[in-house]
Amino acid sequence: MESLIRKYDGLGLAGLVKNKEVSPRELVELAIKEIERFNPAINAVVHKMYDEALRRAELLPLEGDFAGVPMLLKDMYQEVKGEPMTFGSRLYEANRAAEDSFYVRQLRKAGLLFLGYTNVPEFALMAVTEPKHRGPTRNPWNTDVTPGGSSGGSAAAVAAGMAPLAGASDGGGSIRIPAAYCGLFGLKPTRGRTPVGPQASRHWQGASVSHVLTKTVRDSAAILDNLVMEEKGRAFLPPAFAGRYLDSLQAPLKKPLSIAYSVASPLGTEVEAECRDAVLETVRILEDMGHHVIEKSAPVNGKAIARSYIMMYFGEVGAELLSVESMLGRKARAQDVEPTTWLLGVLGRSTSAAQFVLSLREWDKAAVQMEEFHEKYDLYVTPTTAMLPARIGELDLKSSERALIRAVDKFGVAKLLQKIGLVDTLVQTSLKRTPFTQLANLTGQPAMSVPMHITNQGLPVGVQMMAARGKEDLLLRVAALLEQSPHWIHVAQQGPVVKD
Structure with missing residues (x-):
């Protein structure tokens, strides 16, 4: 059972729970074990919510696409009532969330169990995750280098096998950069696609969008399906999408694409x-x-x-x-x-x-x-x-x-x-190190990083793809096709070299 968190993606683990091959509590206990095993080496998880995750794992019935699956949240805009939300800064060390964010409410409905918060640079301002408040997060592929930022803690945790997926947000590349450095899939949705409330109607003038970092394309698509909601007072309304993003992975492309x-x-x-x-x-x-x-x-x-x-x-x-x-x-x-x-x-x-x-x-x-x-x-x-x-x-x-x-x-x-x-x-x-990612945040377009290359030194390299506003389904479909390529980095099989 020790390899389940690394071996399976979120939907795969949910399937095991549904078929009663493993219980939610067993999955939470296994994820806790993996966090305790690897976190000392990479410092990805900075606040633990183990007891609450174990308590909720016993509550029946668990429903949703990800029923019984453990995940980690980012210490930025993903508030859980009563838990600290520090934004990576000692300035907010005493801050406690007054209520759950819409992001957390939606994923709780999907059946996910929250294990804790991951490390971020102060106010999520940097493309490396080295806050003075909590210390640096290290890349599981090579602990001498950064996993990127600002969602570096989340990326490192997923790449190390601590959780099948983790919360992330992207205001200038903060999903895509860590995805690139950690061999993961990272989609930044269209501006306004995912919730920002209830305490705000926009983050960073709409540049910042929340989603997840995942090992597989299908997990990202399914999470996006579960995050989409009617949000009163939101500042930006994205183009409508009829259907499910998960279903779009199998939809045939009607014609060859024109790609610049x-x-x-x-x-x-x-x-x-x-x-x-x-x-x-x-x-x-x-x-x-x-x-x-x-x-x-x-x-x-x-x-x-x-x-x-x-x-x-x-x-x-x-x-x-x-x-x-x-x-x-x-x-x-x-x-x-x-x-x-x-x-x-x-x-x-x-x-x-x-x-x-x-x-x-x-x-x-x-x-x-x-x-x-x-x-x-x-x-x-x-x-x-x-x-x-x-x-x-x-x-x-x-x-x-x-x-x-x-x-x-x-x-x-x-x-x-x-x-x-x-x-x-x-x-x-x-x-100068990351000049490509900000454009999509400012224009509101969806963009993704796909893990398509490993260097001679054994480090992942990401490739960014952007599409017109509202075209997450197209990006996900292309990613699903590339995922079948032998060049795609499958973290579960290839694996980072983190020492426990």
Whole structure:
């Protein structure tokens, strides 16, 4: 029984429960055993809810597509009433959720049992998961490197075999980047497709969307079916989809697809050979399937997209640090958060409303351009990341960068630094490793990372695919076809090399 969590996906485990080959309690106990076995090496799970999972496992009848299946949640927007929700920050260490999020309510109806929360970078701001509050999460394929972020804890847990699936969210690549680095499937749904309430009607101006990280395409499709709901007051209404995403995996494609691809960074920065090769291998497979493939970049200004994305960071972090005053009974201080978070907040407070609105207009402009692009091309394929995963600690602030942050805060020169090009510098330094994923968040399109390549060093590499808004079914269908390819990384069989 020890291999069940690794051997089966979520729907597979649900089938075992339905056939009475294993009980929900046995599955929870097994998952707990695997967490306790592997978590010390990778630090993926930072809060445990074992007792509640065991209690609910005994409640009968369990119903839903995933009845009796254990899963992990992300410490971001996936609140369970009474449990801590820290967003990876010691600033929220004492915070307790007042009620279940809609995300949790929907998955509870599906029969899932929640084992705990996974690690995230502070406020989910980084593409690595190394918060000072909880320490770094390590990649099960190689514990010297990052699993990515911000859903790095979830990705590492699933790749290590702690749970068959785990909650995730994606505001700039935070599902797709960890999927790429951990050999998993990661779908970012269309903006507005999955719930954000009841405490909010949007996250990150609609850029952030919640879903899961999974080993199989079918688990992702079935979870999406269970997350879709009527949500009062939601800020964004996605194109309607009639039917079930799980059923769409078997739907035949009516005609060969028209596919555009690019291996060039939209920032004009380096793209490592292994990341390029993963794309070229994948488009060759698609071409062999009979689809029409052409090398062509998206018709957007990549640098403008990146600047507007960073501008959103400024505004959101600045607002977050202002909003905690009611919780703390005082203003937030630099020592409450990590230096980079504080810098983003300072820059947010120095950003005008007019600048912020102008940046949002770039989102809308790009959305129109991509809609027109997808009238001709069904899919747009790129690397998920431009570089292989960084080593743990590699992206820590240098002493000179820490000095700059102190100076910005002390002397109040944030506006001056923006004028002399600080935004462009931040864009280059923070996004050069992951320049491909932000576009879909800003346009609201669905995008996925498929695990199609392993490097000579034994690390997974992901390939990103984007489709027009509302076309998750097309992405899932293509992913299901690629899943049959010998190039697809099946984590259960190939397995990361994590030491217990």
